[in-house]
Amino acid sequence: MPKPQKPRNVSARSTQGVTVFExxxxxxxxxxxxxxxxxxxxxVKEATLLRVRQVIEETGYVRNQIAGSLASNRTRLVAVIVPxxxxxxxxxxxxxxxxxxxxxxxxxxxxxxxxxxxxxEELIDVVLSRRPDGIILTGTIHTELSRRRLQSTGIPVVETxxxxxxxxxxxxxxxxEEIGRREAQHLLAKGYRDFAIVEVDDPRGHRRSESFIRxxxxxxxxxxxxxxxxGLPALSQGxxxxxxxxxxxxxxxxxxxxxxxxxxxxxxEAACQGINVPGEFAVMGFGDMNFxxxxxxxxxxxxxxxxxxxxxxxxxxxxRLKGNTTSPPVMMDVGFTLVDRDSTALLANPWTSxx
Amino acid sequence: MPKPQKPRNVSARSTQGVTVFExxxxxxxxxxxxxxxxxxxxxVKEATLLRVRQVIEETGYVRNQIAGSLASNRTRLVAVIVPxxxxxxxxxxxxxxxxxxxxxxxxxxxxxxxxxxxxxEELIDVVLSRRPDGIILTGTIHTELSRRRLQSTGIPVVETxxxxxxxxxxxxxxxxEEIGRREAQHLLAKGYRDFAIVEVDDPRGHRRSESFIRxxxxxxxxxxxxxxxxGLPALSQGxxxxxxxxxxxxxxxxxxxxxxxxxxxxxxEAACQGINVPGEFAVMGFGDMNFxxxxxxxxxxxxxxxxxxxxxxxxxxxxRLKGNTTSPPVMMDVGFTLVDRDSTALLANPWTSxx
DNA sequence: CTGAAAGCGCTAACAT
DNA sequence: ATGTTAGCGCTTTCAG
Numbered sequence: 071m072p073k074p075q076k077p078r079n080v081s082a083r084s085t086q087g088v089t090v091f092e093x094x095x096x097x098x099x100x101x102x103x104x105x106x107x108x109x110x111x112x113x114v115k116e117a118t119l120l121r122v123r124q125v126i127e128e129t130g131y132v133r134n135q136i137a138g139s140l141a142s143n144r145t146r147l148v149a150v151i152v153p154x155x156x157x158x159x160x161x162x163x164x165x166x167x168x169x170x171x172x173x174x175x176x177x178x179x180x181x182x183x184x185x186x187x188x189x190x191e192e193l194i195d196v197v198l199s200r201r202p203d204g205i206i207l208t209g210t211i212h213t214e215l216s217r218r219r220l221q222s223t224g225i226p227v228v229e230t231x232x233x234x235x236x237x238x239x240x241x242x243x244x245x246x247e248e249i250g251r252r253e254a255q256h257l258l259a260k261g262y263r264d265f266a267i268v269e270v271d272d273p274r275g276h277r278r279s280e281s282f283i284r285x286x287x288x289x290x291x292x293x294x295x296x297x298x299x300x301g302l303p304a305l306s307q308g309x310x311x312x313x314x315x316x317x318x319x320x321x322x323x324x325x326x327x328x329x330x331x332x333x334x335x336x337x338x339e340a341a342c343q344g345i346n347v348p349g350e351f352a353v354m355g356f357g358d359m360n361f362x363x364x365x366x367x368x369x370x371x372x373x374x375x376x377x378x379x380x381x382x383x384x385x386x387x388x389x390r391l392k393g394n395t396t397s398p399p400v401m402m403d404v405g406f407t408l409v410d411r412d413s414t415a416l417l418a419n420p421w422t423s424x425x
Numbered sequence: 426m427p428k429p430q431k432p433r434n435v436s437a438r439s440t441q442g443v444t445v446f447e448x449x450x451x452x453x454x455x456x457x458x459x460x461x462x463x464x465x466x467x468x469v470k471e472a473t474l475l476r477v478r479q480v481i482e483e484t485g486y487v488r489n490q491i492a493g494s495l496a497s498n499r500t501r502l503v504a505v506i507v508p509x510x511x512x513x514x515x516x517x518x519x520x521x522x523x524x525x526x527x528x529x530x531x532x533x534x535x536x537x538x539x540x541x542x543x544x545x546e547e548l549i550d551v552v553l554s555r556r557p558d559g560i561i562l563t564g565t566i567h568t569e570l571s572r573r574r575l576q577s578t579g580i581p582v583v584e585t586x587x588x589x590x591x592x593x594x595x596x597x598x599x600x601x602e603e604i605g606r607r608e609a610q611h612l613l614a615k616g617y618r619d620f621a622i623v624e625v626d627d628p629r630g631h632r633r634s635e636s637f638i639r640x641x642x643x644x645x646x647x648x649x650x651x652x653x654x655x656g657l658p659a660l661s662q663g664x665x666x667x668x669x670x671x672x673x674x675x676x677x678x679x680x681x682x683x684x685x686x687x688x689x690x691x692x693x694e695a696a697c698q699g700i701n702v703p704g705e706f707a708v709m710g711f712g713d714m715n716f717x718x719x720x721x722x723x724x725x726x727x728x729x730x731x732x733x734x735x736x737x738x739x740x741x742x743x744x745r746l747k748g749n750t751t752s753p754p755v756m757m758d759v760g761f762t763l764v765d766r767d768s769t770a771l772l773a774n775p776w777t778s779x780x
Numbered sequence: 781c782t783g784a785a786a787g788c789g790c791t792a793a794c795a796t
Numbered sequence: 797a798t799g800t801t802a803g804c805g806c807t808t809t810c811a812g
Contacts (some may be wrong), residue, residue: 072798072799082685083788087789089788089789089790090789090790091789091790092792099798099799100797100798100799100800101789101791101799102790102791102792102800103797103798103799104790104800105790105791106791106797106798109791112798113798114797114798115797115798118797118798130577132550132553132554132574132578133554133659133789133790134495134554134556134788134789134790135554135555135556135790136491136494136500136555136788136789136790137495137558137788137789137790137791137804138789138791139790139804140489140491140492140495140788140790140791140804140806141789141790141791141792141793141803141804141807142804143791143792143804145491145536146557150535151571154520155510155516155519155520156513156516156520158511158513158516161510161511161516161782162511164510164806165509165510165511168510168535168536168537169537172536172537173550177534177535177536177551177552177555178534178535178536179502179532179533179534179535180505180523180532180533180534180535181523181527181532181533182520182524182527194493195487196530196532197532198487199487199488199489199490200490200502200532201489201490201491211747214783219485219487222485245577252627259569261789287680303716304715304716304719305716305719305720306715306716306718306719309719327528335719336737338719338720338721339721341721342721353746360659360660360661361660361686361689363658363661364659364664364690364693365693365695366659366694366696367569367695384781421564424769427783427784428781444803444804444805444806446806446807446808455781455782455783455784455809456805456806457782457783457806457807457808458781458782458783459781459806460806460807461781461782461807462798464807468781469781469782470781470782473781473782480800487808488805488806489804490806491804491805491806492788492804492805492806492807493805493806493807493808494788494806495788495789495790495804495807496787496788496805496806496807496808497788497808498788498807498808504789507799521783534791641804660799725807
């Protein structure tokens with residue numbers, strides 16, 4: 071039997087809500103037992119468990135995780151820093167992260183950095199003040215200060231959607247340079263020799279393009295055209311891009327886009343102009359988003375397993391939070407897949423004739 | 426001058442981090458002054474401000490908002506409950522919410538309900554335990570328990586993306602029934618008489634369709650076809666839908682889709698089959714997503730100002746949190762706009778001839 | 781403009 | 797299996 075409690079919740083500061091003390095009093099147990107019912111029910115005798123749960127039910131008690139977090143120094147909160155919510159390329163990843171974390175009773179604190187390392191730095195400050203148990207970042211490019219802050223806190227960090235030799239902590243992604251390189255090799259091997267690049271100015275897409283161009287250069291080829299749009303990739307930009315490429319139509323042209331959405335726009339404008347794809351233009355996207363297999367013609371692209379990245383990021387974090395510091399450091403390259411569809415199908419009139 | 430502090434942070438439970446007490450000691454002030462520097466810098470003398478800020482800088486102090494929230498009973502956290510992150514129709518809204526809240530130093534706690542009222546109910550429980558200062562919900566359909574819990578806490582709630590006579594608290598949205606009705610009237614007025622409905626089984630889209638059909642019925646018309654897909658709207662579904670509609674081609678058909686993505690799929694399959702839109706089929710979407718004006722042919726649709734909903738939801742919440750309980754209850758219908766583009770352009774051969 | 785004292789509601793640590 | 801004690805790190809309240 072617990073000893074009678076001192077009166078509680080009488081000061082003007084209180085929230086007036088039901089607390090563990092009230093529940094404990096009504097159930098005839100000590101507050102810590104209520105806490106155990108909530109957090110470690112296995113450690114409480116069945117009868118006590120039921121009694122406390124009934125009181126919780128009757129009183130409508132809602133636990134205060136803020137107080138719990140302060141006392142236990144664990145928040146069950148994971149901060150997820152995203153560049154934007156409006157670029158669907160990342161949606162699968164964030165959805166997977168939130169879903170898998172929720173299964174383990176962790177919640178997501180969301181931060182939007184707008185693709186800016188400086189804004190991300192501010193965000194990290196804000197977020198750290200809430201003492202998340204873990205942080206998931208999009209990308210591997212951060213300010214030096216961000217890196218130091220994150221490392222000095224010792225909070226588990228997962229970087230995603232990129233590769234680096236020196237991750238802050240854990241890393242689950244793929245190499246954008248490798249994609250550019252392999253994409254170039256792949257298209258060269260198929261016989262394409264004339265290239266145009268259509269991209270937006272997002273940092274990772276830009277690096278894919280640069281890597282693509284470097285690989286072409288190794289084969290003595292320079293792209294005939296490069297167009298960079300601002301902001302998020304949009305169908306409209308792809309359409310505009312194809313219009314500027316029309317004068318290049320004398321010879322078939324391989325149009326390499328930094329996103330499926332841009333590529334879809336190119337295909338749309340081609341359909342509008344009655345231009346045959348892949349006959350007069352071939353088109354390559356990036357992302358293998360859910361529409362890519364169903365455009366007309368179907369879009370060749372680079373498949374990224376966004377949901378897989380999210381699932382693995384969540385899993386790696388949860389593993390660490392379980393206390394498995396003995397587990398090897400996580401630095402996983404999930405890779406990518408070049409997907410050949412109709413938009414790069416070789417026709418009877420081989421492009422290799424332009425060599 | 427503050428009196429010398431009792432030793433702090435010596436127990437095994439401490440986080441070993443720098444606390445306000447340490448900062449206060451080094452700056453020669455009381456802890457509460459450090460707190461004021463952080464929260465109400467206007468109330469602190471310039472010299473003190475600078476001195477404390479310097480110590481914060483030197484020590485790398487990171488405030489603990491958990492402790493602050495417990496003491497002040499304010500978390501600066503807003504819970505945002507979304508059905509999914511992978512349906513881009515909502516992206517603008519959530520992006521706007523997070524962005525506008527961040528400007529006011531509020532952060533977003535994210536919850537994914539998967540379109541299920543029951544899952545939302547659990548989520549609300551979890552979320553309430555973190556004592557958010559506000560909650561933003563997607564939709565107005567919740568379990569009775571959810572409604573009661575939310576109302577009994579007294580936390581400001583904003584429901585979005587729908588209308589209801591009895592909002593939990595604040596409401597910023599539009600009527601899906603009204604959309605279905607107006608859409609039918611609009612298309613009937615343009616002369617269309619033969620309709621097919623293509624939709625996914627999301628609850629709000631379904632209600633738009635039902636309302637559309639009711640309005641048609643008032644004019645003695647029943648849709649000739651209705652196809653309901655499962656899951657999120659996808660281009661592939663739109664393509665599949667048009668294939669099943671091909672036998673109906675004898676007379677021109679108005680295909681009403683519950684999402685721009687479905688409609689885009691219909692247009693894609695039409696292009697693939699060499700079918701003239703709007704000649705043989707006319708197509709209507711929903712959402713006016715950023716691609717709708719740039720499909721081929723451009724897509725007639727219903728414009729929803731998703732970003733506006735998000736901005737207003739954030740603003741309404743912030744207004745309430747500023748303590749303006751005197752402000753009138755928020756119940757705003759942001760409306761919608763029927764957008765006529767090429768996919769419903771009337772041709773020389775008027776559809777009205779089929780009457 | 782600044783400070784002392786007293787909690788906020790919970791749980792770690794240590795009993796029993 | 798359950799209880800006692802003592803905080804977690806901050807901010808409210810009340811004083812000066």
